[in-house]
Amino acid sequence: MKGQRIFPGIILIGFGLYFYLxxxxxxxxxxxxxxPTLLLIIGAAFLAQGYWARDHESIFPGVILVGFGIHFHVVNKLTIWPNNIGILILIIALAFLLRYQKTGNGMFQGALFLVISILLLFYETVMAWFGILGEGVILITNFWPILLVIIGLGLLVWKRK
Incomplete structure (x- = not known):
């Protein structure tokens, strides 16, 4: 019974403090x-539900909401903070990996999103490395979004035995 009151309790406390301030x-x-503060409050409620009430599926949305809230707060305040879609994908990867830590589900998705986020965050550096290898790699880099779609479709239709 205690675990069912954590999420709404944190939401009410957080929103109350937000509106009071x-x-x-x-x-x-x-x-x-x-x-973004509202995202942080809701995300903190999900994380509290996930860790304190041992409702481990709540970790995933909690990490995403807290991460996005932090990102949108600091993106225009810190010059070193990347304003790139790669940081949002990195937050999603972190959410999958933290959920995997407690549930055992999501390691593949977390690793996949981590690789994609690293490629997006360091796109210029990765392209410079591939430039050394020649035109064949450049051709592949032009079609990598299509490759992602093909892999995604393959995951949807591929059945495990």
């Missing part, structure tokens, strides 16, 4: 009272 005149709070 929004109504108050604290100047430090205004920089944090943006829509």
């Amino acid at each position: 929004q109504q108050s005149s604290y100047s430090f709070a205004s920089t944090f009272l943006l829509w």
Whole structure:
């Protein structure tokens, strides 16, 4: 019974504090009272549900919401923070890997998203490495999105024995 009250409890506390600070005149709070903070609150509730109530499937959405919330808070404030789709895919990879740690499901997806995020985050460096290998690799790099679609379709129709 206690585990069923964790998620709504965190949501109510978080939203209550959010709206209280929004109504108050604290100047430090205004920089944090943006829509990504709501993502952080909901994600924290999912993570609390996942770890404290041992509802391990809640870890996945919790990591994604907290990660996206952090990303959208700091993307325009920290110059070293990448503003790239690769960082969002990296957060999804982390969500799969943390869920795998508790449930044993999602290692393949986590590794796949991790590889894709690294390729996207370091695209210029990877292309420079492939440039050394010649035109054949350049041709492959032009069609890698199609390769992803083909692999995805293969995973949908391929049946395990």
